[in-house]
Amino acid sequence: MKILSMECSATPASVAVIEDGKVLASSFVNVKLTHSQTLMPMVENILNSAKLNISDIDGLAISNGPGSFTGVRIGISALKGIAAPKNLPCAAVSTLRAMAENYRGTDCYICAVMDARCDQVYNAIFEIKNTEVIRICEDRALMCNELAEEIINNYGNTDKCVIIVGDGTDIFFPFVENINNVRKASPSLRFQNAVGVGLVAEHKFKNGNILSADALLPFYLRLPQAERELKQKQENT
Secondary structure, three states, X not given: OEEEEEEOOOOOEEEEEEEOOEEEEEEEEOOOOOHHHHHHHHHHHHHHHOOOOHHHOOEEEEEOOOOOHHHHHHHHHHHHHHHHHHOOOEEEEOHHHHHHHOOXXXXXXXXXXXXXXXXXXXXXXXXXXXXXXXXXXXXXXXXHHHHHHHHHHHHOOOOOEEEEEOOOHHHHHHHOOOOOOEEEOOHHHHOOOHHHHHHHHHHHHHOOOOEOOXXXXXXOOOOOHHHHHXXXXXXXX
């Protein structure tokens, strides 16, 4: 089946078409334009490049978080707009899980981190073993020093390399740069990407883990800033 996947949970935006584990076409930009400006033109260009129409697409996939509240909402809204006219099935993929997919076949640990501001990151850890991606913990938000302590205690003395991936890499890496087996991901594989989203989605479609466009919702690990400030104000009154 042909899957059109999208990723715009942080500054980068990307679109891909995947079929049976093969990348038919993909596009990635990492510029400071809003996703409302870039995403739909990218979808149109990718379909044209692959000589496809939306009628050729069998399913849609999106990273539904964690990530930027605005970016995640834009991506999900775009997907709903594409899916609704043809009632296409959809798959929601964790942004952090999609990052780990890029390293399938590499014997390592993946520490996926996204910038959550104020020395915090959204994080999940995965073990790549025998071409399998094994989730070690659920997606979470925690302080950089807490995650660093966990890596030191649990993975610092292992033979496997720990690879830091995601847009939070440069923020988090200074906390663990003195650990011998910890590495930054290469720039080409560092950021969340629609290719990873599409490859993870293939497994979801095969297992029947699909959603209607109406049922697709963002996954936030914490409340948006405006809601957090309102809650704090209410607690202080």
